[in-house]
Amino acid sequence: MLTAGIDIGSTGTKAVLFDGEVRGAAMVPTGWDPKSAGLAAFHQALAAAGLAEGAVQQIVGTGYGRVSLPIFDRKVTEITCHARGAYHLFPDTRTVVDIGGQDSKVIALDGEGRVADFIMNDKCAAGTGRFLQVMAGVLDVSLDELGAIAVGADPVQISSMCTVFAESEIIGMLARGVAKGRIAAGIFDSIARRIQGLAGRVALSDQVTFSGGVALNAEICRAIGAGLGVSLSVPAAPQFVGALGAALLGYEQ
């Protein structure tokens, strides 16, 4: 059976095709139109796999935009999908840390990949992908460069968690001549502290998988791993964990 998982996130839309193994995947920016983005990611994944739309027997939607597409056979929240996807990639996983474009969450899993408990940040964008983007903008570097300049730097203390306040705090630091690398390291530390705070509210294990696009950044992986005192399992394509989980849930039905 061939299934599709489509994860329409706030920033990126991902599609994964699965029939016992991953047959194809694609990612497009969500932009202002989640509906078109969902369809585009789906069609690109089909093209990559050389498969026709008619061959897909079950389409599962997840992410903020899951309400917007009529083609879904089933809609599941990204929390359940991330848990399922991470469990597939790393069967020993008992905790998932996911940082997406506008939210972050820590999920506790039972021995069968089901959600046992979870905690999600409240409505503010503190410690999310959006936070990183804004901070990289203030420092006038790309997200990749933000990671590179932070390597080995002595992190400054950034006390504001709110994106808007942290921006003002950093502008103040730049005015005082604090090195960019130290500020970048401080930004990663502040996100790690935020995740530590969330993780304190669910039962944390030593088998932690880190998913979501922010996990592509090696420095943030190091900071969060050090903060939680564990070594994180990071998938090769961390942005696709939710879409993979959705495809798996369709496959198992």
Added chain:
Amino acid sequence: MNEKKKAGESAEAGLVKAATFEEISHLRERNVLALKKAKESGRKVVGTYCLYSPTELIVAAGAIPVSLCGTSQTPIPAAEKVLPRALCPLIKSSYGFAITDTCPYFHFADLLLAETTCDGKKKMYELLGELKPLHLMQLPQVQDEAALDYWLIELKRLIRRLEAEFVVEITPQRLTEAIALLNGERRSLKALQDVCRRKPAPISGMDLLTVLHNRGFSVDKREAVELLDRLTAELLALSDRGISPFSANAPRVLLTGVPVGLGSDKVVRIVEECGGSVVCFESCGGYKKVDPVEESGDPLRSIAEKYLRIPCSCMSPNAGRMELVERLVQEFSVDAVIDLTWQGCHTYNIESFTLKKHLQGGVRMPFMQIETDYSESDSEQLKVRIEAFLEMVGGKQAKK
């Protein structure tokens, strides 16, 4: 999720709503007129904000007790001209209604009755006292013998105030009668809420909340009790015929935490939109209210005991709430507990950690805290969290 019936969605469920529900959902408008008439005929009105207000004393003074408005977002911007933005929405809303004169019950009140429950409320009451005569009761924040003695003095101080304001005498006989009347109301409220012990519940949480909210504004207690009893009987009859807005496998949710009412019902609405069934409100307007006054012994002491044992998070310690939630989880065959806390409500926000530990220690009850306010700004975010929570609960049910 697709196979589940959602509250109020199916035509069938819409058609067979208990007939009395319709009447109760329009009660508010009717009550305002009744209150106006009662005032014109010389009756006195005492407005209350909190379950700690000893309503028996108001009734024994021949006055009409009414709940005051405080569950709507609308007057909050007006309140924020004076109060800090980070304050709890319930306090801001209550104050906002008062200064904008948009709560008819506040408008008609001759006296406001308030208690020193949380810090935010007691300081807000200082400002409210500038708008209308306000009697502030000093509520102890511990539930022991010394506190009871102190609380009794406070009740006596209230009696003197009511007697002086309304030129009446509050006799033990009148107190006993008031206890009987209000215990009748509590019995009726308990019977209504207990219909949701049935699986599936014959009424949605949103409809139940509508009833609990609207009856708080009733002028004639006996009439309100009669109406509630009629509704309870209708709901039981519907349930006997197997009619419910829910399917048998809808996750049964107990809502605990801060007070909720119409206008601050966001979380109840989202839970039921996501396929859950809110079967029990542990909060002040719900099950906390049904605990009766002991009918033997000294009436005033019995009243003092009843009100002091209310398990609000302003008490420290507050073991009574842990016990009550645990008992209701069993009695209502609950699948999950949601603890709703308002932003800026320190006591409930902190106590949530204790409650989670308590519930997950023994029975491992699925538990989620939601911290929010009256606005709709986080609705989409809440939907994800609540839907994921119900998926988790559904997964656990499937495993059983």
